[in-house]
Amino acid sequence: MQRWSRFNILSLVFGFAFLYLPIVLLVIFSFNESKLVTVWAGFSTKWYVQLFHNQGLMDAAWVTIRVALISATCATVLGTLAALAITRYTRFRGRMLFSGMIYAPLVMPEVITGLSMLLLFVAIGFDRGFWTLTLAHITFTMCFVAVVVQSRLMSFDRSIEEAAMDLGATPVTTFMKITLPVIAPAVFSGWVLALTLSLDDLVISSFTSGPGATTLPMKIYSQVRLGVTPEINAVCTILIGIVAVGVLIASIISRRTEAQRIKDEQAAFGH
């Protein structure tokens, strides 16, 4: 192990400060007694209590959670199927194009994704609201799931599927009993990733939602324009907590499955 030099410690402190100081400030001020956001007047949880009586914010939170759950689930199914198609059927026409296109939304500016969806919904006369919002979220989170699942499938030992079929399992049974359980951790971490991405999206949601379907990030953004209240700090703190837990779970799972996979691969190849 390398020794901690003064330089190392210093750069670490500055790095983390740069990343997390604003967030830490926000969390601290969410427990502020005072109504003034920048003046500390003692510890209090009253803003959290008030938060739960703010009907507007609670409605927005409920919309956000519903959208996130539905879109993450749909995106996981679609993303897993896409990953399977790309890694398994290596000989179909336009595979390169397809696998390139699935990654495009990862790097596409959100404004463009949002705007193009808005244009699509307007063009086909789809009234904007909860469902357009959900569809848009499925679209942009699906590619993240595909990437996560695909990287797992790349190292998947296909002979266990052949073994299952050899033992009499139909392709469907093989997928349900062998493939899916083995890749399940990757699928689940894809789902968690999709969920957190959907929870905190602002740009695409602004383009694609309609009346009665305001998400929490949209609500916060519009309220902040009228001035930051400690209530907003409180709701943000909760959001940060949820997202942090989600990301943590996803990364722990993927790290554990990585270790498991290496173990299993060693298992498969003897020593």
Add this chain to the structure above:
Amino acid sequence: MKSLGSIRRSFAPWSDPASKPFISFRNVTKKFGDFVAVDNLSLDIFPREFFALLGASGCGKSTLLRMLAGFEQPTSGEIILDGQSLAGTPPYKRPVNMMFQSYALFPHMTVENNVAFGLKQDGMPKAEIAERVDQMLKLVKLEKFAKRKPHQLSGGQRQRVALARSIAKRPKVLLLDEPLGALDKKLREETQFELMDLQQELGLTFVVVTHDQEEAMTMADRIAVMAHGKVIQVATPPEIYEAPNSRFVADFIGDVNIFDGTVSSVDGGFVRIETESGLSIKVASPETPAVGAKAGFAVRPEKIRVGSSQPACAPLNAAQGVIWDIGYLGDMTVFHVKLRDGRVVKASSLNAVRSVEDPIGYDQEVWIWFDENAGVVLRD
């Protein structure tokens, strides 16, 4: 109880015209793009036979096995199992099971669930499954490991789980893809004999793919030597070793000295060959090539004798040379003898006694000689 050997010696359905093959490859060709993996191959395998496909990697032996299992479809030709064509039958409907080279154990299932998997697919009642799984685990001596996951087992134990899983359904044919490849030498030798006993006990037909000639020689009733997608020779291990039909087989199986020459006379089952290096060879041969034809003479090192005095048969089947190299292997010693023309001949002798009075040493002038039935004539 009869020993295995006596059963095996009397088992030879391939030489009985009345016996029907169990598996037939008929003019089977498999192409991957432009690459011809299996080239117009025909082959018969008989019931209860232990059949080995032997060849270097890329010779098409694994492709042949995978076609039998149903993972690959032949580009042309037909595979017949027990009188029925397998064309269009998916892997999960074939009465064959395979033991994979990588074992392909299901990592998320316990040993007993791995073994039970195939039985569950058949919809066997639960009690029967449990009974069969117990029986299989007892057979491979893994009763104590039933609840473990594959990653908690050693390489040898995993191999046994794979074996138990592949025979649990009592398939008509068991396919084994390099079954002992991942085991160390000692374990491999033990397992070879266990596999042979198991095959006799269950009365199954085994088709094993291997690149290890010793493994094939030990276990198989018959061996098919393959190269470039074709079968070069199909015969019993002694036939393959003692009567190779071609230069390739002679060279591929074991060690061999091949002398090139011209046939000078053919007389009463004996062939005379004058080699390019000036050796006069008289060999008993069922094959009678034409006089004046080019021919090769193949003789195994253990059939060449080395001594310091001139043998009685000289100048026939004998030559003079000097000891060039000596390899002491414990059970035997390999001599590299350099003949007058510079050619090096390999000869080996068994170390049947612990010390020799007058050991042959480096640079010593020696004679090498061999019997009239020591080698075979290879026609090219």
